[in-house]
Amino acid sequence: MKKTNQETRKTNYSEVRQKLIYYQSEAAKYKFLCDKYEYLISQALLSKNIEEQKPQEVEKDPISDVTSYFNHSFIQDKETNQHFIYGSFIVTNSGETTLTNPIICLKVNEPRQTIVGGKIGEVSGASNKVLSAFEEWSYLHEDWRHKWLEKGELWLKPKQTTELPPGEKLIFSGFDIKFKENHSLKQVIVEAFCYFEQLSSGRKSLNSISLTF
Numbered sequence: 001m002k003k004t005n006q007e008t009r010k011t012n013y014s015e016v017r018q019k020l021i022y023y024q025s026e027a028a029k030y031k032f033l034c035d036k037y038e039y040l041i042s043q044a045l046l047s048k049n050i051e052e053q054k055p056q057e058v059e060k061d062p063i064s065d066v067t068s069y070f071n072h073s074f075i076q077d078k079e080t081n082q083h084f085i086y087g088s089f090i091v092t093n094s095g096e097t098t099l100t101n102p103i104i105c106l107k108v109n110e111p112r113q114t115i116v117g118g119k120i121g122e123v124s125g126a127s128n129k130v131l132s133a134f135e136e137w138s139y140l141h142e143d144w145r146h147k148w149l150e151k152g153e154l155w156l157k158p159k160q161t162t163e164l165p166p167g168e169k170l171i172f173s174g175f176d177i178k179f180k181e182n183h184s185l186k187q188v189i190v191e192a193f194c195y196f197e198q199l200s201s202g203r204k205s206l207n208s209i210s211l212t213f
Contacts, residue, residue: 069090089106091194107192109187186213
């Protein structure tokens with residue numbers, strides 16, 4: 001039995017619709033794949049650009065720093081009942097560069113009632129040595145007595161050491177601080193600061209000395 005023209009047209013229309021659905025599905029699949037690969041390519045390009053734009057590490061300048069502190073004892077003379085302080089002031093190069101031209105400053109709140117002694121000589125030229133195990137010190141200023149009485153500041157420099165390499169120590173050793181007899185003297189505070197050519201603003205010591213009468 002032969003198909004009528006109307007049946008033939010229905011069959012052709014059905015096949016066309018099926019093919020259309022098929023091609024639409026294929027188109028959707030390829031569009032998905034196309035979008036996927038476009039995304040992957042864009043991410044790869046973005047990652048490459050970020051990698052290229054990473055800032056190069058800048059070389060940091062070596063750090064210049066110093067650490068200092070007092071190592072001291074309080075001593076009382078049983079015969080005279082007088083107090084005095086005996087100790088050392090230790091300066092350590094805690095940075096990464098060699099420090100030059102060291103200076104220390106001892107500051108006391110009662111300079112007219114206090115006497116500081118130790119390995120201190122008169123002002124003289126320093127020899128060009130890096131470090132000395134038995135360091136002697138000299139007054140930085142010729143009018144050191146005036147500065148001491150007026151400001152309570154004692155500025156000292158080593159006679160031999162002109163350079164302090166990283167990790168090395170410089171010691172103002174065996175100093176003593178005595179006090180004049182004065183019943184009005186209540187408390188004495190001793191602070192210290194150290195200076196170098198690379199640290200002209202100075203560094204305060206980690207501790208101070210305080211004695212209450």
